Amino acid sequence: MIRSFLKILLIFVLGVLGGLWAQIYLLPYLAGLDYFQDFQFVKMLKNRKMVVYPKTENTIIVQENVALQSAVERSEKVVIGVKTKTQKGEVLTGSGLIVTSDGLLITLADLVPRGSDFYFYVGGEWPAYQILKRDLENNLALVKIEKGSLPTAGFADLEKTKLGERVFLVGTVFKEEGVEYIVNEGIIKSFQESFVQTNIFEDAHISGSPLFDISGNVVGLNMIDEEGNVSAVPVNTIREFIGLE
Template identity: 40%
Template sequence: MKGILYLLAIFTLGVLGGIFADQILCPFMMEKSIFEPYGLDTRTVYVTKEEKITIQENTALKNAIEKTEKAVVGIKTVTKTGKISEGSGMVLTSDGMVITLAELVPAGSECCLFIEGKETSFQILKISVADNLALLKVKNNNLLGLSFADAGKTKIGEAVFMLGMISEKGVSFLAANGGMVRFIGENYIETNILEKSSLKGSPLLNVSGEVLGINTIAQDGKVSAIPIAKVKSFVGL
């Protein structure tokens, strides 16, 4: 009988000791820095302002790509000499107005235009070699046109991305590259993006999916854009 009472006493003390340790002792001791090396610190982990901004920008970029991808067109050109070049353009209006670079549709060349991977016939409505812009018209209707950014609100250091079409073995793929605005000139927007020439003619967009300009790519891969204000003036919008 005494043995049973002894065991019950030990059990009761054990239960009370466990409650004391769980509710009082452990929370108190976890506040002490001596336990930090052992991973016992369960305090709230705070996300910094910079981390929040990065998460928000990444989410916004993903949403912007999904919002604008159907307005990007691919262009493939074969010149008189047989040289093949590739680039992109973008849909301006739902009734089939498309803008691209003049260098992608040179006179006397054979050009193909692709919308959502399908080849589409087109005609050149207007072209300016000096401005390096060309306005095209496709027969497709109910297309997705892009919104234009307010040029006056574009800032140096603003996050931007380019979205264009590339092809491989006859199959077209969407491609994106991002960076920031490095300099804003009267006739161009300079970025810190480096890219292959196959994405020239693609739109430069902000993280809201608004068009800042049409991309040109130098021989060293540096990306600059013809400002959207100049594009609108050329088109007559």
């Protein structure tokens, strides 16, 4: 047993020493002979070339798509559903965002008008809630639910966010068979004083859905006009409303 081990060890050591000897002495010697001048390894040895396989555009796209899929999987967990029945009997549906792990949610004020009945879908449940405050000017509403240990997402730094940056939204859609999550993506088209404009078009009723950057940080809370154009209340306004500034 010991002899076999020593034999293997000796072969390994001799192999390493042989490789070093070949690299230091044999290859330079061969490189000096006329016969070997046209061999590729001699040309590379003389020029000290290192072969590098550059990243192609397809490689970058694949990496971005993998990052997007990962961010979407994380972001789904912090998106909530909002369903409202108004005094006139109208049913409003949309989405919102978990802000803190102890049950603070934020959504659009349009989705929770006063005097209505509200239902918040959070992690497969419909917990009890309290509407804490509304900001009608910025179209925001802060809600507290009776549920803890909730997942949360980070907030993007808008000062470092650039035009053309890739973003995506995650929203909830209420169907007869249950609640589904849908995703849409695009880029930031412009920064306005009171909102972030994207090039995303969305025909589903998912106003209040969060807008995320490619890292899964919250950029804003989406508003969708009648034509399906998506813009977002910026995260700075949200932070100030919540009291995180």
